[in-house]
Amino acid sequence: MSEEDKNEYLKIAQNVGVFNHEEIEVILEILEEYKRFPEKDYFLFEEREGETITGFLLFGKNSLTKFCWEVYWLVVNKNFQGRGIGKKLMKRMEEFILPKEDKAIIRLETSSKTEYAHARRLYERLEFNEAVRIPNFYDQGDDLMIYYKQIGNLDPDELLYDYQNRQEASVSTHNLQNASI
Numbered sequence: 057m058s059e060e061d062k063n064e065y066l067k068i069a070q071n072v073g074v075f076n077h078e079e080i081e082v083i084l085e086i087l088e089e090y091k092r093f094p095e096k097d098y099f100l101f102e103e104r105e106g107e108t109i110t111g112f113l114l115f116g117k118n119s120l121t122k123f124c125w126e127v128y129w130l131v132v133n134k135n136f137q138g139r140g141i142g143k144k145l146m147k148r149m150e151e152f153i154l155p156k157e158d159k160a161i162i163r164l165e166t167s168s169k170t171e172y173a174h175a176r177r178l179y180e181r182l183e184f185n186e187a188v189r190i191p192n193f194y195d196q197g198d199d200l201m202i203y204y205k206q207i208g209n210l211d212p213d214e215l216l217y218d219y220q221n222r223q224e225a226s227v228s229t230h231n232l233q234n235a236s237i
């Protein structure tokens with residue numbers, strides 16, 4: 057990634073008007089890390105129209121997990137929003153991950169603020185599930201929302217079975233702990 061491109065990514069992120077100063081700083085840090093060590097911890101996909109960068113996606117594998125990938129930042133140039141670029145970037149990421157993993161979980165965090173309504177709608181259209189919501193996480197009235205999607209060779213019945221087993225295991229552990237008090 058050239059220095060020029062890095063500055064362009066940053067400008068696009070600033071111009072979308074939803075990210076605060078700290079968030080822009082974090083995007084810059086990740087871009088710099090990617091520039092130093094491309095595809096080590098972070099992957100970057102971009103879309104262009106001619107010379108113009110129309111959007112980019114920063115994502116990576118969660119190193120503490122077997123097959124969980126994280127979406128860090130998805131940004132579409134303000135002048136090109138609503139034309140399918142965000143969706144395309146997310147789809148490209150799925151197509152990139154799948155040959156590497158037999159199955160994968162993609163996880164992302166977003167905010168409940170109205171500024172992120174399009175982002176949430178996009179994730180729901182792409183069949184991401186809302187996993188958890190922590191009220192007032194970022195600020196009063198600004199909840200953290202975590203979404204996930206399972207891709208690849210995952211049998212939904214098996215997943216449900218696993219989930220139920222874990223629930224039952226945690227209930228019986230809880231009962232055991234209470235019994236020993």
Ligand SMILES: CC(C)(COP(=O)(O)OP(=O)(O)OC[C@H]1O[C@@H](n2cnc3c(N)ncnc32)[C@H](O)[C@@H]1OP(=O)(O)O)[C@@H](O)C(=O)NCCC(=O)NCCS
Nearest residue numbers: 072130131132137138139140141142143166174175177178
């Ligand atoms: C959220 C964002 C990435 C979406 O990218 P995009 O290229 O504009 O979205 P797409 O054109 O691919 O739209 C995909 C879906 O999202 C929804 N959507 C996106 N933009 C929308 C808009 N302006 N109005 C209504 N719905 C919209 C639509 O439901 C659309 O689905 P459909 O095509 O089946 O109707 C982009 O708006 C953006 O960069 N926003 C600011 C930064 C941000 O919020 N990033 C996410 C941080 S968590």
